[in-house]
Amino acid sequence: MDENLVPRMARVEGIREETPDIRSLKIVFEDDEARRSFRFEPGQFCLISVFGAGEATFCISSPPSWEGFVEVSVKKVGKVTAAIHDLEVGDRIGFRGPYGNHFDLEKMEGRSIVFVGGGIGLAPLRPPIYEVLARRDRYKSVDIIYGARTVLDIAFRADLEAWRQTPGVEVVTAVDPGGEDETWKGEVGLVPHVLEKVNPSPESVLVTCGPPIMIKYVILSARKMGFAPADVITTLEMKMKCGAGLCGRCNIGSKYVCRHGPVFSLDEVESLPDEF
Numbered sequence: 550m551d552e553n554l555v556p557r558m559a560r561v562e563g564i565r566e567e568t569p570d571i572r573s574l575k576i577v578f579e580d581d582e583a584r585r586s587f588r589f590e591p592g593q594f595c596l597i598s599v600f601g602a603g604e605a606t607f608c609i610s611s612p613p614s615w616e617g618f619v620e621v622s623v624k625k626v627g628k629v630t631a632a633i634h635d636l637e638v639g640d641r642i643g644f645r646g647p648y649g650n651h652f653d654l655e656k657m658e659g660r661s662i663v664f665v666g667g668g669i670g671l672a673p674l675r676p677p678i679y680e681v682l683a684r685r686d687r688y689k690s691v692d693i694i695y696g697a698r699t700v701l702d703i704a705f706r707a708d709l710e711a712w713r714q715t716p717g718v719e720v721v722t723a724v725d726p727g728g729e730d731e732t733w734k735g736e737v738g739l740v741p742h743v744l745e746k747v748n749p750s751p752e753s754v755l756v757t758c759g760p761p762i763m764i765k766y767v768i769l770s771a772r773k774m775g776f777a778p779a780d781v782i783t784t785l786e787m788k789m790k791c792g793a794g795l796c797g798r799c800n801i802g803s804k805y806v807c808r809h810g811p812v813f814s815l816d817e818v819e820s821l822p823d824e825f
């Protein structure tokens with residue numbers, strides 16, 4: 550059997566509650582050699598199995614430069630994600646991957662980048678953001694726009710604060726209208742509106758991830774603002790089974806999201822049957 554289809558045994562070494570329904574797990578492989586040799590690229594995903602509950606797909610939310618462990622950030626929506634929210638530090642899990650393509654950060658060198666995330670959609674953007682900031686001199690301006698439904702739903706607060714402190718990086722956070730409270734100092738508005746207000750140069754590369762409805766309107770705003778389809782990069786989330794291009798579960802037209810994606814440019818998405 551393909552070695553990459555066999556789960557590695559791993560342990561939960563840490564848990565960070567990001568919001569009432571999102572938590573990040575720090576995962577360490579039990580095998581020393583796996584711990585040393587594991588490599589992945591920003592944007593790749595894995596399948597996590599919780600024994601007795603099942604297996605589900607998550608992007609790796611820590612950057613490749615953090616060695617010795619990986620993180621995944623999980624929103625509770627159903628059976629497996631609820632089981633992940635019941636895990637405790639020290640519990641054993643299975644880990645398959647990494648799978649899929651990745652954000653081509655080398656191709657973006659010399660450009661300005663706008664990262665646009667919504668809710669748990671900041672998880673896949675976290676690795677490329679950390680990698681870009683680690684090589685800050687290779688890129689022009691970096692804007693990070695992040696929205697959540699309410700103040701309580703703002704995830705990755707420590708990361709947002711660290712990025713805000715990085716010279717040459719603009720971070721704008723927003724909550725949906727009605728989601729603000731008396732403590733809120735960020736924007737109030739839907740992510741596509743906030744993007745238009747920030748008004749980044751259409752010469753930038755725009756990288757976005759979030760709920761499909763948000764991506765749909767971010768793409769409409771990007772078009773209106775004059776971004777070229779090849780410069781709008783997004784991730785697609787189809788239900789997956791094998792994760793490795795074998796079962797056909799995740800296909801859209803001629804593409805398997807697990808093998809050809811999950812990262813696609815807008816011109817690639819437009820060549821597929823209607824996804825948004």
Ligand SMILES: Cc1cc2nc3c(=O)[nH]c(=O)nc-3n(C[C@H](O)[C@H](O)[C@H](O)COP(=O)(O)OP(=O)(O)OC[C@H]3O[C@@H](n4cnc5c(N)ncnc54)[C@H](O)[C@@H]3O)c2cc1C
Pocket residue numbers: 594605606607608609610622623624625626627628629630631669672673785786787788789811
């Ligand atoms: C490439 C990829 C990367 C992903 N990365 C993350 C991540 O970093 N963090 C995270 O929390 N989630 C991520 N997801 C979504 C995650 O895989 C699903 O939320 C998870 O499989 C749900 O499993 P469940 O057993 O808890 O839910 P189920 O009991 O199977 O379903 C509960 C509800 O969620 C819906 N659902 C299930 N899977 C998906 C899906 N893939 N997309 C949209 N709706 C779905 C179902 O239709 C149903 O309404 C990713 C998915 C893909 C394909």
Ligand code: FES
Pocket residue numbers: 788789790791792793794795796797798799800805806807808
């Ligand atoms: S999940 Fe099996 S082919 Fe993509």
